[in-house]
Amino acid sequence: MISASQKWVIGLMVGFTILTLSLPTLVVLGASFTAGNIIAFPPQGLSLQWYEKIALARDLQQAFLRSLIVAGICTAVALPVGTLAGIALSRLRLRFTAAIQVYLLLPFTIPLIGSGIGLMLVFGEWRVLGSLWPVGMACAVINLPFIIWSVSSSAVLLDPDLELAAQNCGAGRVQTFVHVTLPAVMPGVITGSLLMFILAMNEFLVSLLLTDARIVTLPVLIYNSIRSIITPDLAAVSVVFIVIALAAIWLLDRLVGLEIFLKSK
Numbered sequence: 087m088i089s090a091s092q093k094w095v096i097g098l099m100v101g102f103t104i105l106t107l108s109l110p111t112l113v114v115l116g117a118s119f120t121a122g123n124i125i126a127f128p129p130q131g132l133s134l135q136w137y138e139k140i141a142l143a144r145d146l147q148q149a150f151l152r153s154l155i156v157a158g159i160c161t162a163v164a165l166p167v168g169t170l171a172g173i174a175l176s177r178l179r180l181r182f183t184a185a186i187q188v189y190l191l192l193p194f195t196i197p198l199i200g201s202g203i204g205l206m207l208v209f210g211e212w213r214v215l216g217s218l219w220p221v222g223m224a225c226a227v228i229n230l231p232f233i234i235w236s237v238s239s240s241a242v243l244l245d246p247d248l249e250l251a252a253q254n255c256g257a258g259r260v261q262t263f264v265h266v267t268l269p270a271v272m273p274g275v276i277t278g279s280l281l282m283f284i285l286a287m288n289e290f291l292v293s294l295l296l297t298d299a300r301i302v303t304l305p306v307l308i309y310n311s312i313r314s315i316i317t318p319d320l321a322a323v324s325v326v327f328i329v330i331a332l333a334a335i336w337l338l339d340r341l342v343g344l345e346i347f348l349k350s351k
Contacts, residue, residue, distance in 0.1 A: 159222025172237025
Protein backbone atom coordinates (compact mmCIF):
# COMPACT_ATOMS: atom_id res chain seq x y z
CA MET A 87 0.00 0.00 0.00
CA ILE A 88 1.17 3.51 -0.81
CA SER A 89 0.89 5.92 2.07
CA ALA A 90 -0.59 9.41 1.79
CA SER A 91 2.87 11.02 2.03
CA GLN A 92 4.20 8.78 -0.76
CA LYS A 93 1.24 9.65 -2.97
CA TRP A 94 1.92 13.32 -2.31
CA VAL A 95 5.59 12.94 -3.30
CA ILE A 96 4.70 10.96 -6.43
CA GLY A 97 2.09 13.54 -7.42
CA LEU A 98 4.62 16.34 -6.90
CA MET A 99 7.20 14.57 -9.06
CA VAL A 100 4.65 13.91 -11.81
CA GLY A 101 3.47 17.51 -11.74
CA PHE A 102 7.04 18.81 -11.89
CA THR A 103 7.81 16.52 -14.83
CA ILE A 104 4.70 17.65 -16.73
CA LEU A 105 5.51 21.31 -16.05
CA THR A 106 9.12 20.86 -17.20
CA LEU A 107 8.04 19.19 -20.43
CA SER A 108 5.29 21.72 -21.10
CA LEU A 109 7.20 24.90 -20.24
CA PRO A 110 9.04 25.31 -23.58
CA THR A 111 5.79 24.82 -25.47
CA LEU A 112 3.96 27.33 -23.29
CA VAL A 113 6.75 29.89 -23.74
CA VAL A 114 6.70 29.52 -27.53
CA LEU A 115 2.90 29.67 -27.58
CA GLY A 116 2.85 32.87 -25.54
CA ALA A 117 5.62 34.48 -27.56
CA SER A 118 3.76 33.83 -30.82
CA PHE A 119 0.90 36.10 -29.69
CA THR A 120 3.08 39.06 -28.74
CA ALA A 121 2.16 42.47 -30.11
CA GLY A 122 5.78 43.61 -30.11
CA ASN A 123 8.37 43.24 -32.83
CA ILE A 124 10.80 41.19 -30.74
CA ILE A 125 10.17 37.68 -29.47
CA ALA A 126 9.60 37.88 -25.72
CA PHE A 127 7.88 36.10 -22.87
CA PRO A 128 5.64 37.23 -21.26
CA PRO A 129 4.30 38.68 -24.52
CA GLN A 130 4.10 42.45 -24.97
CA GLY A 131 0.35 42.52 -25.45
CA LEU A 132 -1.69 40.06 -27.49
CA SER A 133 -1.97 40.04 -31.26
CA LEU A 134 -2.52 37.64 -34.16
CA GLN A 135 -0.35 39.69 -36.51
CA TRP A 136 2.42 37.08 -36.67
CA TYR A 137 0.02 34.32 -37.67
CA GLU A 138 -1.33 36.64 -40.35
CA LYS A 139 2.23 37.30 -41.51
CA ILE A 140 3.14 33.61 -41.89
CA ALA A 141 -0.18 32.95 -43.61
CA LEU A 142 0.69 35.55 -46.24
CA ALA A 143 4.41 34.74 -46.54
CA ARG A 144 4.90 32.97 -49.84
CA ASP A 145 8.33 31.57 -48.95
CA LEU A 146 6.92 29.94 -45.80
CA GLN A 147 4.00 28.51 -47.75
CA GLN A 148 6.30 26.99 -50.36
CA ALA A 149 8.67 25.61 -47.72
CA PHE A 150 5.72 24.11 -45.81
CA LEU A 151 4.44 22.51 -49.01
CA ARG A 152 7.89 21.01 -49.67
CA SER A 153 7.96 19.60 -46.14
CA LEU A 154 4.58 18.00 -46.76
CA ILE A 155 5.87 16.48 -50.01
CA VAL A 156 8.97 15.12 -48.25
CA ALA A 157 6.82 13.65 -45.47
CA GLY A 158 4.48 12.09 -48.02
CA ILE A 159 7.36 10.50 -49.95
CA CYS A 160 8.92 9.22 -46.73
CA THR A 161 5.65 7.64 -45.59
CA ALA A 162 4.88 6.15 -49.00
CA VAL A 163 8.32 4.50 -49.16
CA ALA A 164 8.45 3.33 -45.55
CA LEU A 165 4.87 2.02 -45.35
CA PRO A 166 5.18 -1.13 -47.51
CA VAL A 167 8.82 -1.79 -46.59
CA GLY A 168 8.31 -1.32 -42.86
CA THR A 169 5.06 -3.31 -42.79
CA LEU A 170 6.49 -6.36 -44.55
CA ALA A 171 9.74 -6.20 -42.59
CA GLY A 172 7.91 -5.88 -39.27
CA ILE A 173 5.68 -8.86 -40.01
CA ALA A 174 8.62 -10.94 -41.22
CA LEU A 175 10.74 -10.23 -38.14
CA SER A 176 7.94 -11.14 -35.73
CA ARG A 177 6.13 -13.94 -37.56
CA LEU A 178 8.79 -15.81 -39.50
CA ARG A 179 11.72 -17.82 -38.24
CA LEU A 180 14.55 -16.01 -39.94
CA ARG A 181 18.25 -16.68 -39.63
CA PHE A 182 20.27 -13.99 -37.89
CA THR A 183 17.15 -12.35 -36.47
CA ALA A 184 19.13 -10.99 -33.53
CA ALA A 185 21.73 -9.53 -35.87
CA ILE A 186 19.00 -7.85 -37.91
CA GLN A 187 17.49 -6.34 -34.77
CA VAL A 188 20.88 -4.92 -33.83
CA TYR A 189 21.38 -3.62 -37.37
CA LEU A 190 18.09 -1.73 -37.09
CA LEU A 191 19.59 0.20 -34.18
CA LEU A 192 22.35 1.64 -36.37
CA PRO A 193 20.39 4.78 -37.40
CA PHE A 194 20.23 5.69 -33.70
CA THR A 195 23.80 4.77 -32.76
CA ILE A 196 25.48 6.41 -35.75
CA PRO A 197 25.50 10.24 -35.46
CA LEU A 198 22.88 11.73 -37.73
CA ILE A 199 25.47 13.96 -39.35
CA GLY A 200 27.33 10.82 -40.45
CA SER A 201 24.22 9.29 -41.98
CA GLY A 202 23.38 12.59 -43.65
CA ILE A 203 26.82 12.99 -45.20
CA GLY A 204 26.77 9.39 -46.42
CA LEU A 205 23.38 9.86 -48.06
CA MET A 206 24.53 13.17 -49.54
CA LEU A 207 27.51 11.44 -51.16
CA VAL A 208 25.32 8.61 -52.50
CA PHE A 209 22.70 10.92 -54.00
CA GLY A 210 25.41 13.26 -55.24
CA GLU A 211 27.05 10.35 -57.09
CA TRP A 212 23.68 9.55 -58.64
CA ARG A 213 23.31 13.24 -59.60
CA VAL A 214 19.83 13.57 -58.12
CA LEU A 215 20.50 16.29 -55.56
CA GLY A 216 18.28 19.33 -56.06
CA SER A 217 15.06 17.29 -55.96
CA LEU A 218 12.72 16.59 -53.07
CA TRP A 219 12.40 12.84 -53.49
CA PRO A 220 15.97 12.09 -52.26
CA VAL A 221 15.15 13.97 -49.06
CA GLY A 222 12.04 11.84 -48.57
CA MET A 223 14.01 8.67 -49.30
CA ALA A 224 16.69 9.69 -46.80
CA CYS A 225 14.11 10.36 -44.09
CA ALA A 226 12.58 6.93 -44.77
CA VAL A 227 15.96 5.19 -44.48
CA ILE A 228 16.88 6.91 -41.22
CA ASN A 229 13.49 6.52 -39.50
CA LEU A 230 12.49 3.12 -40.91
CA PRO A 231 13.04 1.25 -37.59
CA PHE A 232 10.15 3.17 -36.04
CA ILE A 233 7.55 1.66 -38.35
CA ILE A 234 9.21 -1.77 -38.24
CA TRP A 235 9.04 -1.84 -34.44
CA SER A 236 5.49 -0.51 -34.47
CA VAL A 237 4.27 -3.21 -36.87
CA SER A 238 6.23 -5.90 -35.05
CA SER A 239 4.57 -5.05 -31.75
CA SER A 240 1.15 -5.55 -33.37
CA ALA A 241 2.17 -8.69 -35.26
CA VAL A 242 3.31 -10.37 -32.04
CA LEU A 243 -0.27 -10.19 -30.75
CA LEU A 244 -1.67 -11.97 -33.83
CA ASP A 245 -2.88 -15.50 -33.13
CA PRO A 246 -1.25 -17.85 -35.69
CA ASP A 247 -4.36 -20.05 -35.60
CA LEU A 248 -6.30 -17.32 -37.38
CA GLU A 249 -3.99 -17.52 -40.39
CA LEU A 250 -4.12 -21.33 -40.33
CA ALA A 251 -7.91 -21.22 -40.17
CA ALA A 252 -8.05 -18.94 -43.20
CA GLN A 253 -5.76 -21.24 -45.16
CA ASN A 254 -7.82 -24.28 -44.16
CA CYS A 255 -10.88 -22.53 -45.53
CA GLY A 256 -9.21 -22.26 -48.93
CA ALA A 257 -7.64 -18.81 -48.73
CA GLY A 258 -4.33 -18.39 -50.47
CA ARG A 259 -1.33 -16.62 -49.02
CA VAL A 260 -2.27 -13.29 -50.55
CA GLN A 261 -5.88 -13.55 -49.37
CA THR A 262 -4.74 -14.55 -45.88
CA PHE A 263 -2.38 -11.60 -45.74
CA VAL A 264 -4.95 -9.09 -46.99
CA HIS A 265 -7.95 -10.29 -44.96
CA VAL A 266 -6.32 -11.64 -41.77
CA THR A 267 -2.73 -10.53 -41.22
CA LEU A 268 -2.95 -6.96 -42.46
CA PRO A 269 -6.10 -6.01 -40.49
CA ALA A 270 -4.52 -7.50 -37.35
CA VAL A 271 -1.38 -5.36 -37.65
CA MET A 272 -3.22 -2.26 -38.87
CA PRO A 273 -2.86 -0.41 -35.52
CA GLY A 274 0.91 -0.75 -35.83
CA VAL A 275 0.81 0.29 -39.49
CA ILE A 276 -1.21 3.43 -38.70
CA THR A 277 0.98 4.30 -35.72
CA GLY A 278 4.19 3.81 -37.68
CA SER A 279 2.91 5.80 -40.64
CA LEU A 280 1.98 8.78 -38.47
CA LEU A 281 5.37 8.63 -36.76
CA MET A 282 7.17 8.55 -40.10
CA PHE A 283 5.14 11.49 -41.39
CA ILE A 284 5.77 13.68 -38.33
CA LEU A 285 9.47 12.77 -38.14
CA ALA A 286 9.95 13.60 -41.83
CA MET A 287 8.08 16.90 -41.41
CA ASN A 288 10.41 17.90 -38.59
CA GLU A 289 13.66 16.52 -40.05
CA PHE A 290 16.28 19.25 -40.15
CA LEU A 291 19.85 17.96 -40.41
CA VAL A 292 19.32 15.59 -43.34
CA SER A 293 17.22 18.21 -45.13
CA LEU A 294 19.96 20.78 -44.57
CA LEU A 295 22.52 18.52 -46.24
CA LEU A 296 20.35 17.41 -49.16
CA THR A 297 18.58 20.63 -50.12
CA ASP A 298 19.70 23.86 -51.71
CA ALA A 299 18.27 27.37 -51.77
CA ARG A 300 15.66 26.37 -54.37
CA ILE A 301 14.05 23.53 -52.42
CA VAL A 302 14.54 24.34 -48.74
CA THR A 303 12.06 22.68 -46.39
CA LEU A 304 10.39 24.52 -43.53
CA PRO A 305 12.84 23.45 -40.77
CA VAL A 306 15.77 24.56 -42.92
CA LEU A 307 14.06 27.88 -43.71
CA ILE A 308 13.51 28.47 -39.99
CA TYR A 309 17.17 27.71 -39.30
CA ASN A 310 18.30 30.14 -42.00
CA SER A 311 16.04 32.82 -40.49
CA ILE A 312 17.21 32.48 -36.88
CA ARG A 313 20.84 32.85 -37.93
CA SER A 314 20.16 36.58 -38.36
CA ILE A 315 17.39 37.43 -35.86
CA ILE A 316 14.68 35.54 -33.98
CA THR A 317 11.34 37.21 -34.65
CA PRO A 318 7.87 36.31 -33.31
CA ASP A 319 6.77 34.89 -36.65
CA LEU A 320 9.20 31.99 -36.07
CA ALA A 321 7.41 31.28 -32.79
CA ALA A 322 4.14 31.22 -34.74
CA VAL A 323 5.63 28.70 -37.17
CA SER A 324 6.74 26.57 -34.23
CA VAL A 325 3.17 26.60 -32.92
CA VAL A 326 2.02 25.33 -36.32
CA PHE A 327 4.39 22.36 -35.92
CA ILE A 328 2.99 21.74 -32.43
CA VAL A 329 -0.57 21.80 -33.79
CA ILE A 330 0.38 19.29 -36.49
CA ALA A 331 1.85 16.97 -33.84
CA LEU A 332 -1.28 17.30 -31.70
CA ALA A 333 -3.43 16.58 -34.75
CA ALA A 334 -1.41 13.41 -35.37
CA ILE A 335 -1.95 12.32 -31.75
CA TRP A 336 -5.68 13.02 -32.06
CA LEU A 337 -5.85 11.06 -35.31
CA LEU A 338 -3.94 8.21 -33.69
CA ASP A 339 -6.43 8.15 -30.82
CA ARG A 340 -9.38 8.12 -33.23
CA LEU A 341 -8.02 5.40 -35.51
CA VAL A 342 -6.14 3.18 -33.09
CA GLY A 343 -6.71 4.35 -29.54
CA LEU A 344 -3.93 5.64 -27.33
CA GLU A 345 -4.50 2.86 -24.81
CA ILE A 346 -3.91 0.20 -27.44
CA PHE A 347 -0.88 2.08 -28.75
CA LEU A 348 0.67 2.41 -25.28
CA LYS A 349 -0.01 -1.21 -24.42
CA SER A 350 1.68 -2.32 -27.64
CA LYS A 351 4.83 -0.51 -26.49
